[in-house]
Amino acid sequence: MAPGAQFAAKRLGKELTKISKGLPAGIVLVQGDNFEEWLLDIQVLDSNPLYMGQTYRLKFKFGSSYPIEPPEVVFVKLPDRPIPIHPHIYSNGIICLDLLGQQGWSPVQNVESVCMSLQSMLTGNTKNERPPGDEEFVRGNRLRPKDIDFYYHDNNV
Amino acid sequence: MPPLNAPEEGVPAAGLASWQQDNSSTSYASYAPNMLSELPELGPLPETPTSSPPAPGPLLSPPASFMRTTRPRRFSNISISSVAATVGSETQSACVGSTRDLTGRSPVLLINYQELQYESEVDKSLECPICRTPFHAPITTKPCGHTFCSECLLRAHQLRPVCPIDRRPLDVERDFCKARVIHDQLDRLRVKCPSQGCGHVCARELLAVHYERYCEYTPVLCPDNSCDLWIARQDAAPDKGCLHKYTPCQYCSKQVMKAGLEEHYDRECSGNTVKCAQCDSSVVQHRMENHVANDCPSTVVLCKWNKYGCGKSAPRHDVQAHEKKPCIYQAIGRLAQDREDDRLIISELKVRLSAAEGRLRVAEQEKTERRERKRRQAGNTNNTMPPFVPDLNLSNSPRAAASYNNGTLDSPEDYMLAQFERMETQMEDLRKNIHELDGLHSMRLLNDTMRLNEQIAELGSKVGVIGMHTTWLMNVQRQSRGQQRAGGVVGSPLSSLASSSGGPGTTNSATGSVTNAARNAPDNEGGRYYNSSLPLRRNSDGRGENPPRL
Numbered sequence: 001m002a003p004g005a006q007f008a009a010k011r012l013g014k015e016l017t018k019i020s021k022g023l024p025a026g027i028v029l030v031q032g033d034n035f036e037e038w039l040l041d042i043q044v045l046d047s048n049p050l051y052m053g054q055t056y057r058l059k060f061k062f063g064s065s066y067p068i069e070p071p072e073v074v075f076v077k078l079p080d081r082p083i084p085i086h087p088h089i090y091s092n093g094i095i096c097l098d099l100l101g102q103q104g105w106s107p108v109q110n111v112e113s114v115c116m117s118l119q120s121m122l123t124g125n126t127k128n129e130r131p132p133g134d135e136e137f138v139r140g141n142r143l144r145p146k147d148i149d150f151y152y153h154d155n156n157v
Numbered sequence: 158m159p160p161l162n163a164p165e166e167g168v169p170a171a172g173l174a175s176w177q178q179d180n181s182s183t184s185y186a187s188y189a190p191n192m193l194s195e196l197p198e199l200g201p202l203p204e205t206p207t208s209s210p211p212a213p214g215p216l217l218s219p220p221a222s223f224m225r226t227t228r229p230r231r232f233s234n235i236s237i238s239s240v241a242a243t244v245g246s247e248t249q250s251a252c253v254g255s256t257r258d259l260t261g262r263s264p265v266l267l268i269n270y271q272e273l274q275y276e277s278e279v280d281k282s283l284e285c286p287i288c289r290t291p292f293h294a295p296i297t298t299k300p301c302g303h304t305f306c307s308e309c310l311l312r313a314h315q316l317r318p319v320c321p322i323d324r325r326p327l328d329v330e331r332d333f334c335k336a337r338v339i340h341d342q343l344d345r346l347r348v349k350c351p352s353q354g355c356g357h358v359c360a361r362e363l364l365a366v367h368y369e370r371y372c373e374y375t376p377v378l379c380p381d382n383s384c385d386l387w388i389a390r391q392d393a394a395p396d397k398g399c400l401h402k403y404t405p406c407q408y409c410s411k412q413v414m415k416a417g418l419e420e421h422y423d424r425e426c427s428g429n430t431v432k433c434a435q436c437d438s439s440v441v442q443h444r445m446e447n448h449v450a451n452d453c454p455s456t457v458v459l460c461k462w463n464k465y466g467c468g469k470s471a472p473r474h475d476v477q478a479h480e481k482k483p484c485i486y487q488a489i490g491r492l493a494q495d496r497e498d499d500r501l502i503i504s505e506l507k508v509r510l511s512a513a514e515g516r517l518r519v520a521e522q523e524k525t526e527r528r529e530r531k532r533r534q535a536g537n538t539n540n541t542m543p544p545f546v547p548d549l550n551l552s553n554s555p556r557a558a559a560s561y562n563n564g565t566l567d568s569p570e571d572y573m574l575a576q577f578e579r580m581e582t583q584m585e586d587l588r589k590n591i592h593e594l595d596g597l598h599s600m601r602l603l604n605d606t607m608r609l610n611e612q613i614a615e616l617g618s619k620v621g622v623i624g625m626h627t628t629w630l631m632n633v634q635r636q637s638r639g640q641q642r643a644g645g646v647v648g649s650p651l652s653s654l655a656s657s658s659g660g661p662g663t664t665n666s667a668t669g670s671v672t673n674a675a676r677n678a679p680d681n682e683g684g685r686y687y688n689s690s691l692p693l694r695r696n697s698d699g700r701g702e703n704p705p706r707l
Binding site for chain 2: 108
């Protein structure tokens with residue numbers, strides 16, 4: 001096991017213990033049996049018409065240097081789990097959020113805080129649209145989310 | 158929240174070495190320039206209004222997390238890797254590094270402080286927001302007062318030189334200081350020793366010493382130089398060789414490392430167990446003896462109070478129940494055990510008492526000696542010798558031997574120690590006595606010989622006087638004879654005296670009044686008689702007519 005992986009595993013173990021004691025409303029851990037990949041479901045709880053009644057599936061991938069480096073977080077599309085429509089979420093599930101990039105990430109963040117940030121990002125959105133250039137991006141992108149050089153321009157959402 | 162005002166320098170005590178190394182300013186300085194040059198032109202960000210620093214709750218406030226910047230910022234790999242080169246070695250070493258302990262024994266696996274198990278629940282506010290374990294070697298950021306493990310903060314700082322909580326830019330050299338209060342608080346927490354199999358629990362600050370020096374289960378480098386695996390210290394004797402070589406299991410012929418053999422028997426090996434004839438449980442073959450002696454519930458054993466009269470003998474589980482009930486002999490047994498404990502204590506006290514007595518005796522002896530010496534000094538002026546009785550009291554040794562034989566001293570070591578101590582005091586006594594005697598003898602000798610010398614001198618002088626008398630008498634005789642032969646001169650008192658044919662004691666009555674007077678005088682007054690009545694000079698050549706006085 002790589003030296004950092006032990007650190008990551010320990011930290012994730014701690015988070016898991018905490019999660020097992022309870023998560024905020026609208027967040028459910030679906031799968032968390034290893035320290036590499038977790039699945040969570042999130043819901044938007046208020047009456048935002050864009051997301052009401054929907055459940056979205058999130059996939060967290062943790063590297064060996066988690067929590068120093070951010071996890072890779074994407075929405076996953078399943079028959080009953082759509083990709084939420086949002087000007088910063090591509091239709092393939094990739095999320096453009098500085099919190100999840102090298103710059104915006106902070107090691108004090110955790111799975112729970114990321115989910116809550118996403119929840120609030122959805123809650124605050126009123127635009128029923130995908131990011132500009134969504135189609136080309138989805139067609140052309142072969143990069144992993146963390147390797148994409150996002151251009152964080154929008155401070156309103 | 159105000160920044161913690163921890164003092165700058167000069168910490169402390171044991172166990173902090175690694176920490177000091179971690180955040181000593183030199184190691185910061187070595188990579189600070191890189192960091193500074195890479196500092197983004199990012200002004201101080203507004204502190205998040207809600208966050209309570211050390212424990213960032215689940216609610217990471219949106220203003221901070223959604224903050225957008227107008228251009229993507231990346232650090233050049235150079236800066237990060239050079240930082241990693243300086244600091245990373247330390248952070249990594251916490252996981253797999255090794256250190257050579259002070260006794261020069263083989264290096265031990267370093268303690269991973271994140272893995273430690275605490276005896277009691279640790280307050281959440283004492284957990285590092287990064288690793289979520291109780292702080293180890295905490296650092297506080299000066300501008301914003303957030304606290305992290307030094308290792309965690311340095312790692313995060315390598316990536317981005319800002320506070321992980323509120324993103325204030327931080328300079329390693331200027332903005333970090335040790336969180337001493339928290340550190341001390343955490344070092345008092347009781348933790349379990351991280352070595353597998355060791356159940357030791359101690360304060361965290363003492364753990365490093367226990368782990369690195371004393372714990373028998375601490376993983377150390379395999380004694381075989383060609384092997385770089387870890388092995389519990391108790392198995393790392395050089396004569397055992399490398400325990401990481403694969404050997405076939407004696408039961409299942411699977412290749413197993415020697416070090417993992419016991420675990421293999423427990424977990425995976427099949428066919429190694431036999432049924433215990435008495436309790437029906439399956440036991441690894443070579444452990445059967447131990448099982449029967451200590452564990453097997455069906456083996457017939459005696460009640461543990463059997464020494465004190467309980468005659469119960471039954472299968473172990475019955476006996477255990479019987480002992481728990483409890484056995485009626487338990488009271489007596491406990492009493493007897495207490496007595497034995499007391500006896501131990503008493504014998505120990507006896508040893509100490511005898512040692513104290515010895516010391517006291519020595520002290521008393523010294524005192525009397527001092528007094529004696531003083532008296533002797535005073536007595537020497539009167540030339541009287543105080544009677545000296547050397548104190549050669551050796552009665553200690555038979556007594557001590559007796560006490561050992563009586564069983565009051567338990568271990569031969571105690572006995573030997575007591576003996577040794579007594580011997581020492583005796584030697585000291587003897588040495589003193591000998592000194593005393595020596596002084597005494599030389600004094601006596603001196604006094605005696607002085608007296609003898611005086612007497613000899615006196616005798617010598619007397620002999621000389623007698624010799625002179627004799628010469629004088631001989632001279633007188635010779636003179637008178639010469640005068641008779643000459644038929645000579647009459648009338649001189651000398652001649653009349655000489656004619657009386659002898660010394661003063663033998664004079665005849667023929668001569669005059671002078672001789673009569675001489676006869677009347679006592680013998681010893683003779684000298685004076687001659688001197689006063691005969692005004693004659695005594696001749697130095699002995700030819701003088703006047704006899705020398707006595």
